[in-house]
């Protein structure tokens with residue numbers, strides 16, 4: 001239903017944050033993870049009304065349908081069972097057997113690549129959801145000794161060119177990752193990579209130097225990739241939710257089974273938490289409701305993702321796709337035009353770098369911005385003493401936004417009253433990265449339910465793709481204007 005018709009929406013519109021009556025326990029602990037939303041100074045009544053809004057929009061019902069494998073992607077008549085990709089034997093998913101079998105195939109292939117001393121470089125060619133997830137995981141969890149992984153996404157030939165310049169055809173494995181196997185950028189990059197390999201090693205080498213991930217194995221076969229090297233993504237997995245399965249193949253190769261399995265375990269823990277924790281203590285539910293509060297009642301048009309971990313440099317880009325492809329919509333589930341703002345612009349970069357770039361606007365600018373600080377109490381790498389400084393900076397920024405400062409000089413004043421979430425984990429491990437990404441997946445789902453949107457389609461990207469094809473097939477100069 002339209003959320004603006006809920007009494008809770010009307011009441012929220014009247015409420016103002018009142019620090020004197022702030023929620024009594026504004027944080028949730030979950031096995032080494034602290035979700036602290038105290039700096040929003042939400043009143044107990046605001047929180048109650050946000051929960052009432054979730055209940056009025058039938059969040060529990062939608063969540064149950066999501067986890068039952070029902071057709072929640074109604075515009076495409078599909079389920080959205082990405083959680084099944086991190087399932088364990090015995091879990092209750094209609095697709096469990098095929099998921100576990102495909103995971104075993106991927107692990108076996110990854111093991112073989114890892115133990116093949118002839119392979120030194122793996123190049124993933126894919127874009128969007130077929131790129132950002134595995135790139136994020138490989139980058140975030142890289143350890144010395146991991147295989148050299150490269151990610152080519154852009155159709156700009158410089159992207160592939162720079163990677164090929166670092167590789168030797170004899171020791172390079174290409175993974176062509178494309179759910180549809182029709183994406184223009186990916187296919188052009190794949191064909192160019194194929195040409196580079198064939199020029200050096202001949203046509204017969206293609207089968208041994210290429211693998212693919214796709215929902216259309218026949219298209220990969222036409223490219224020349226043997227069936228035993230083609231791995232499956234199903235139509236019930238959206239690209240931006242797909243890193244947990246075969247699209248994660250580069251990460252399985254880089255990390256090995258045990259670390260990749262820990263990533264899945266972490267994500268599955270959050271699935272259980274999302275499914276069973278009381279709404280008022282449910283971290284992704286609270287994250288989603290606070291995002292709605294910021295967007296619809298505080299006027300925040302954007303959401304800054306500020307990981308205080310250099311290894312999470314790709315997280316803002318990953319979440320841009322997750323949030324903006326899922327929630328960047330103006331038509332609700334019933335086909336009507338919404339009368340309220342929906343998905344925010346997502347942006348960010350790791351702290352402390354952003355402090356010396358854009359935090360000025362966060363502290364003194366005119367726009368409301370939703371802010372998530374993501375931190376880790378302990379370091380996994382690097383020299384001693386840095387983590388303390390990093391975490392002190394995170395807390396300082398969050399507190400400075402919340403409390404502000406009066407100086408007597410308006411140019412130097414910070415108004416304060418600018419809230420933020422702080423997600424603090426013990427350290428950046430595979431399990432915690434899995435927990436972090438799954439939290440955002442479910443946050444997005446919560447927002448979609450409140451806004452009465454289908455978060456699993458992305459028709460908005462099609463028009464530009466079609467026009468580009470038309471321009472190319474008409475052989476019109478594209479540089480005239």
Ligand code: F6P
Pocket residue numbers: 127128129130177178179180181182183186239240325458461
């Ligand atoms: O253009 C958007 C999109 O369809 C994404 O949703 C998807 O992740 C990406 O393109 C890549 O698609 P494919 O995996 O089919 O190549």
